[in-house]
Amino acid sequence: MQEYKRDLSREGITGWSCSRLIPCLLTLYLHPMHDYPLRRMVVMVKQGVPYGESSLYLAPGVAFINEEEAVFAAMVEGWTDAQVGGRLNKRQSADSNVARAVALQEFTNEFQWNWTAGMFDEWMMHLISERKLMRSTLRVYQASIRAFCNYLISDHYTWAQQCEQRFGTHPTQIVHEWNSARHILDYEGRPGRRPLARDEVQRLFDHIDSSVDSRLDQHKKGALQVYRDATIMKVIYGWGLRADEVANLEVTDFYRNPHAPEFGDYGILQVQFGKGSHGSGKKRRSVLTLRAGAVAALKAYVDEVWPTVRMSGSNLLWVTERGNRLQAKEITERFAVYRDEIRLDSVLSPHCLRHSYATHLAEEGFDPRFIQEQMGHQWGTTTGIYTHVTGNFMNTMMRQALEKNQQARPTKGPGK
Template sequence: MEEEASRQLAEFLDHLRYEKRASPHTVDNYARDLEQFRRFCAAEHIARWAEAEPYQIRQHMADRHRLELSGRTLARELSALRSFYDFLLRRQAVERNPAKGIRAPKTGRSLPHTLDVDELASLLDTPAANTLEVRDLAMWELFYSSGLRLSELVALDLEDIDWSAQSVRIRHGKGDKARVVPVGRHARSALERWLEARAALPVAAEAALFVGDKGQRLSPRTVQARLERWRKRCGFDKHLHPHMLRHSFASHLLESSGDLRAVQELLGHSDISTTQIYTHVDFQRLAAVYDQAHPRAKKRP
């Protein structure tokens, strides 16, 4: 494609980063999605973004669908194209948005995987053997106590913990939305132990709440790697990732309270339909109990 097309793509990604304040994860995904479309355009001898027609967008999505990508992935790729063309439209670089009105194939939403209370106790009650494990336990407790996303946890600064209000402030949640969520008693105790241990590290002027042994802010990959290490230590057979602790927070809270709106607010979901997935998780648990306990539901041996 023309050099101008590459410049416009780079400007759009900068727009996402600095004006929309999209998360690095979103920017990376959109960059990959649009790069796929640019390769398609090159193969179709489309030199400028304005030359793409709706039927070619459909052809591109059909090609992607044949690769057996999930409906969620295809929907995100279409969202990237629509956002990009809306950006070009505002800049008067194109006359219309060829991706508008094109729909991705629907797919069933998979239920989130959670840990039960005993599994969480096995993880959270494991004694820490060193400073980094004290930090790790504080992170796992905070994930489960407050339902944080991984990106939210690593972005926390020391000042974001309000000890008097027993809460944590998420300054830049998904969609750059801020929220304040409670921090439970066990999580506060774990954080106090971590801050005491943190004081002995070469943190200098680092504002991050969670740092490595050299005083640097933790990356998401480091947190994931540390949790995998704890998974092996605790003997879990299932895959364990930070979002599973957030899922467990939501599922257990909804199970105990039944307050869907409150859980929505705590999770920072803009749409309650996103939160409703946890009602299905709870129903699955109830259905399993029913199958095991009801005299007319039990399977014959």
């Protein structure tokens, strides 16, 4: 213990005693994203003290060579622990959030308790003009900084009190509604993910189906693989799935829905490997079946094709020509072949079918909250990026609204 105290003294940190080392053990290392020393706390959890609480990182009576850098480093470390230990986020996600906070500090050359909304605006302009970041990426950056500020200004973690005592000021929130990008209802995703028009979806399905018939008529190899591809594309569109979600589907993921007996064994799909929230890992979700055509295609495949290609001891729906698990990358490659054959936009990927699913449900009048649940989105505004209703649909809705208003308007009587 005495040798450890001497190591601390060489770093200019004094005032430590054995009693003060009981709550936490202080060590020094260089933070991978910064040159200044970041004090790494191995916290012996105390009852009633949350992960990330300032007292676990800034013990009373401790002096620092560079107090501002040391306090900011402690904030960053505390925020990391609060994310991983408190919110149970993945370490990789926490590190990404921290990297953005450190990037803002390096850009402004100021520490958080001196940050202003104007500094944040300048950083955003830098990311747009110099880094050429997409709008959706900017929202991720903004969310990280907003979360960092919320962590520091929360009374739960007492960082504001620490800054008041040490610097005579305190952290504030610098990301507001008026200076941050909002989720909007207009389509703003990548061009390769834009929704297909209904006639484009039909043209794609008809083309793959005709390819199956052509191979069978000419006794060519690969008919089963093309049949598999046709079913995959219909399943992606029929349940609004991502490529990796459909790649991991098993026969046992489908269940009966007592409220929709017409779909038989395919009334509900339990997606086992859905995309989770940032840092939370894979997430399960239930998707209610809506498309009878997709059910018919899948049932025919399971009844007629799957038994002949099934991997031994596996319930996976899709296998390759060599009998291996089909990967999401291969689904993307197969989609590209059919896309190019019917001369659709060369940037389109299978994800456009998922966008088409959401958009077409919106056009059919499904409630936005229902579509959000079907898609597995945490926020309804995320679903808004997926839904991009067509001009014809908007005109139809306008006409119906005008007619409804006219019918509801009271008729004026004679002389009124």
